[in-house]
Amino acid sequence: MPSIYERLRCPICARKFKRQDKVVLDMINTVIHQECYHTYTEKPLLPIKDEGSFRKMVATYEFFWDD
Numbered sequence: 001m002p003s004i005y006e007r008l009r010c011p012i013c014a015r016k017f018k019r020q021d022k023v024v025l026d027m028i029n030t031v032i033h034q035e036c037y038h039t040y041t042e043k044p045l046l047p048i049k050d051e052g053s054f055r056k057m058v059a060t061y062e063f064f065w066d067d
């Protein structure tokens with residue numbers, strides 16, 4: 001099974017996340033690059049629940065740990 005770092009992509013830029021990338025987590029647990037979130041203007045995005053490095057998010061939220 002590919003690791004979380006291989007499977008997850010930013011829904012805005014479609015790039016994979018690196019451990020040190022700054023990301024936001026929205027209310028339905030979508031991970032988005034912090035920069036993408038703040039520069040995206042095409043439609044409203046969900047409110048932010050948490051933000052920080054991708055590594056921190058993976059370490060903090062157990063829904064990343066499945067499989």
Ligand SMILES: [Zn+2]
Binds near residue numbers: 010011014015032033
């Ligand atoms: Zn992005």
